[in-house]
Amino acid sequence: MIRVILPAHLKDLAHVHGEVELQVDGPVTQRSVLDALEAQLPVLIGRVRDHSTQQRRGFVRYYACQEDLSHEPPDDPLPAEVASGREPFLIVGSMAGG
Amino acid sequence: MTGVRVLVGTRKGAFVLTADGARRDWQVSGPHFAGWEIYHVAGSPADPNRLYASQTSGWFGQVVQRSDDGGLTWEPQPGTFSYEGEVGPHQWYDGTPRPWAFTRVWHFEPTPDDPDTVYAGVEDAALFRTTDGGVSWQELPALRQHRTGPDWAPGAGGMCLHTIILDPKQTGRMFAAISAAGVFRSDDAGASWRPINRGLHSEGIPDQQAEVGHCVHHVEQHPDRPEVLYMQKHWDVMRSDDAGESWTEISGNLPTDFGFPIAVHAHQPETVYVLPITSDSNHVVMDGKLRVYRSRSGGHEWEPLTRGLPQQNCYVNVLRDAMAVDSLEECGLYFGTTGGQVYASADAGDSWSPIVRDLPAVLSVEVQTLS
Numbered sequence: 244m245i246r247v248i249l250p251a252h253l254k255d256l257a258h259v260h261g262e263v264e265l266q267v268d269g270p271v272t273q274r275s276v277l278d279a280l281e282a283q284l285p286v287l288i289g290r291v292r293d294h295s296t297q298q299r300r301g302f303v304r305y306y307a308c309q310e311d312l313s314h315e316p317p318d319d320p321l322p323a324e325v326a327s328g329r330e331p332f333l334i335v336g337s338m339a340g341g
Numbered sequence: 342m343t344g345v346r347v348l349v350g351t352r353k354g355a356f357v358l359t360a361d362g363a364r365r366d367w368q369v370s371g372p373h374f375a376g377w378e379i380y381h382v383a384g385s386p387a388d389p390n391r392l393y394a395s396q397t398s399g400w401f402g403q404v405v406q407r408s409d410d411g412g413l414t415w416e417p418q419p420g421t422f423s424y425e426g427e428v429g430p431h432q433w434y435d436g437t438p439r440p441w442a443f444t445r446v447w448h449f450e451p452t453p454d455d456p457d458t459v460y461a462g463v464e465d466a467a468l469f470r471t472t473d474g475g476v477s478w479q480e481l482p483a484l485r486q487h488r489t490g491p492d493w494a495p496g497a498g499g500m501c502l503h504t505i506i507l508d509p510k511q512t513g514r515m516f517a518a519i520s521a522a523g524v525f526r527s528d529d530a531g532a533s534w535r536p537i538n539r540g541l542h543s544e545g546i547p548d549q550q551a552e553v554g555h556c557v558h559h560v561e562q563h564p565d566r567p568e569v570l571y572m573q574k575h576w577d578v579m580r581s582d583d584a585g586e587s588w589t590e591i592s593g594n595l596p597t598d599f600g601f602p603i604a605v606h607a608h609q610p611e612t613v614y615v616l617p618i619t620s621d622s623n624h625v626v627m628d629g630k631l632r633v634y635r636s637r638s639g640g641h642e643w644e645p646l647t648r649g650l651p652q653q654n655c656y657v658n659v660l661r662d663a664m665a666v667d668s669l670e671e672c673g674l675y676f677g678t679t680g681g682q683v684y685a686s687a688d689a690g691d692s693w694s695p696i697v698r699d700l701p702a703v704l705s706v707e708v709q710t711l712s
Contacts, residue, residue, distance in 0.1 A: 252376055252401060256417065286417050290401040294421045302400040336400040 245276055246331040253291070253334070257284045262331060271326035273305060274317040291334055306333040345667050346411065346709040347675050348392065349683055350379035353701035355394050356683075357382075357412040360696075364673055364687040367696045373415060374406065381662060383449040384709040385456035393459055393475065395446035403445050405461075405475045418475030422446070422463055425482035431465065432494040441465045441485065448662060450505035462502030466493065466519040468531065481531035484517060489536060489553045496520035496556050496575075503661055504557070508584075509564040516570070516585065521556035524572070526585050537585030541574060545621075558601045559661040563610035571613050571640075573603040573661070578615055580640050591640025596627055602664035606689060607672040611639040614666075614674060614690060616659045625656040633676070635690050649693035650684065657682070662705040669710055677703025 245265040249257065265279040274297075281288045288294065291303055297317075299305070304313045308322045308330050324330035347358040354372025373379075377396045385391040390411040396404040403422065406415045422443045430438030448462040457474040467485040469478045484502075493500060501520055508514035513530040516537075523538040536552050546554045556575035563569060572579040572588065576599050579588045592598035597617045606612035613636045619627045626632065631650040634643040657678035667673040674690050677683040681700040686693045 250400075252398065255375070256401075256404065285419065286404075288419070289421060290404075293402075295423060300400065300402065 244328045245271060245279070245325065246328055247276065247280055248331045248333045249287075250334060250336040252336065253287060256290065257286050259284070270318075271321050272318050273312065273315065273321065276321065276325075276332055277317075302337045304335040304337050306335055307331070343669060344711045345669070345673065346384070346389070346711055347665075347683065347685070347696065348382035348384060348412070348705075348707040348709070349677055349700065349703060350382050350394070350662075350705035351677075351681070351701040351703050352378055355379040355382050355396075355412075356697070356700060358683065358696050362669055364669075364685055367685075369697055370412060372701075373412070374404075377404075378445075379704065380445060381448050381705045381707070383451055383459075383707050385451040385459075386453045387451070388456035389709050389711055391451070391456040391474075393449045393451065395449065395461075397445040403443070405446065407475050420471055420473075420475050420478040422461070422467075422469055422478050423480070424467060424485065425480040426486070429486075430491055431500060432492060434495060436494075438491065441467070443467075444499060447501045447503045448505060450507060452507060453509070460505050460507070460515075462505050462517065464499045464501040465495075466500045466502040466522065468502060468505070468517055470531075483532055484525060484527070484534045487525070487534055487536075489522070492553060493519065493522040494554070504560045506560065506562050506570075508562075508567050510567050514567075514584070516560060516562070518557045518560045518572075520558065521575075522553045523555040524557055524560060524570075524585055537581075538588070539586065540581075540588030541579065542577070542590075543575065545575065559603050561603050561605045561613075563605045566610040569610060569639075571603050571605060573600050573615055575599065575621060578603065578640065591636070593636070593641035593643055595634055595643050600659075601661040602659055602676065604664045604666050604674065607666050607668040608670075609637070609672075612637050612689070613640060614664065615643075616664065616676065618658060624658045626658070629654050629656060631655045631657065631678070633674070633690055633693075646686075646690040646693070648691065649686075655680075660704055662707075663703050665706050665708040667708045667710045673708070675706050675708050677706045679703065 247263040343362040349356040354375040356371035380395040382394045392408040394406040433439035444464040450460040452458040461469040504518035506516040525534040570581040580591045604614040633646040657680035664676040674686045679702040683696045
């Protein structure tokens with residue numbers, strides 16, 4: 244089971260408490276995890292990735308295993324710890340004041 | 342029993358303020374969508390329990406929320422905003438061409454007869470419509486594709502379509518205002534548009550009487566006199582008596598004619614309200630005094646309305662969509678400030694009191710008159 248941690252605003256929007264658990268069939272990549280996330284929680288379509296281009300929104304970051312994976316290709320495998328569920332995949336709103 | 346429901350959008354959520362017809366005792370609900378910017382909340386004239394909220398974030402984009410129970414519960418709607426056809430460029434701040442890009446919804450205009458049909462004005466400037474309650478949105482592309490579109494440029498707040506007026510008497514006539522392009526009119530339900538900016542003089546553009554390029558802040562119309570339009574421009578308060586074919590200045594004795602909102606009394610088409618702001622370089626009220634100005638003669642002669650409003654040490658702004666009127670027999674007025682106060686007057690502006698004092702900065706105020 245893949246574990247995903249959402250930023251607070253998206254937890255509120257999706258009425259999620261704690262982590263989201265996802266079943267991902269096939270390779271565990273940014274794309275497959277986000278596809279599964281949006282399939283499970285359709286209200287998040289367009290919130291993390293742009294509706295039409297599927298590009299990561301500019302002020303959203305992906306972290307896992309103490310690494311910033313935001314700029315990794317979306318079809319590259321995520322770390323084995325994420326694929327095994329030992330470590331969560333974090334979707335983060337980048338820091339800004341106000 | 343009659344009452345009012347005031348819909349407040351703020352930098353950090355939405356609030357719903359309700360009172361009976363006396364408008365003295367208020368119940369405050371919120372924040373809804375805490376932490377998100379709520380640019381506008383609007384109710385359907387056809388079904389007052391149907392509300393739409395523009396929930397937006399620089400991080401996570403645009404969400405349209407819908408309530409079917411007067412704001413008790415909300416559901417995000419799946420519709421998205423995609424421009425029709427090839428997206429050409431408009432001017433960027435530095436004069437270079439830049440492709441249209443959707444950012445957020447600034448304004449909803451629900452239609453009078455169908456709660457599922459709503460127009461939306463968005464940034465970058467375009468007009469959208471839903472006919473299924475927000476499940477899907479379609480652009481009316483003729484406005485964005487107007488031949489002058491490549492010359493439009495954003496105001497400081499973005500290139501937003503902020504005002505939509507659906508003419509109550511002439512079928513198919515609509516008005517839309519864009520910062521900083523100006524006002525446009527359609528007489529065929531949005532199939533074609535033309536600029537209606539003759540008579541506007543804008544010192545901030547090279548040709549002060551240009552066809553487009555005017556920073557119109559807000560436009561209002563009274564339903565009994567739809568040929569009369571009132572405008573608060575960047576500088577200047579303006580009036581048209583011919584549905585926008587020409588404009589004349591009515592700033593008269595205002596202490597400053599810079600401002601954002603403008604409103605018209607619900608039952609007196611010649612009674613107009615503005616809230617003057619010091620200048621374009623100092624977006625606060627003048628001299629530390631929060632003053633609404635009222636004209637009972639359609640402009641030119643204005644009186645300050647101060648009773649109950651702070652008259653010292655006040656330095657707030659009131660944004661373009663943050664003033665509204667109810668339609669009770671004694672017309673009520675409401676406005677919200679960037680300091681988080683929402684003020685109400687139950688006597689057409691003669692006296693004021695705060696409903697709430699410490700909300701986040703107010704972006705928009707609408708009011709529904711409930712029966």
